[in-house]
Amino acid sequence: MAFVDHTFESYSFLNFINMILIDLLLPCVSFFLRGKIFAGIIALILQCTVAFWIVAVIWAIVARMNANTSKQLKTMENRIIASQGNNE
Numbered sequence: 393m394a395f396v397d398h399t400f401e402s403y404s405f406l407n408f409i410n411m412i413l414i415d416l417l418l419p420c421v422s423f424f425l426r427g428k429i430f431a432g433i434i435a436l437i438l439q440c441t442v443a444f445w446i447v448a449v450i451w452a453i454v455a456r457m458n459a460n461t462s463k464q465l466k467t468m469e470n471r472i473i474a475s476q477g478n479n480e
Contacts, residue, residue, distance in 0.1 A: 411456060419452035426459065
């Protein structure tokens with residue numbers, strides 16, 4: 393039987409909303425917080441003008457979504473491997 397912690401899910405959702413707000417307001421900070429220093433510097437350069445700031449916002453949001461998807465896929469993969477190990 394799997395244990396589901398609903399408080400963690402709500403915390404994750406609030407954390408997700410906060411990070412999206414950071415993506416919208418300061419895309420370079422979003423990259424710096426995730427440890428992507430080079431991408432953060434490029435986003436900072438893009439933020440210098442309003443037109444390229446929009447590009448940096450879109451890039452930050454797409455990068456965050458890809459990172460979240462990768463984490464979820466890795467978690468599911470580990471659960472599948474663990475369940476196959478229990479069946480043998």
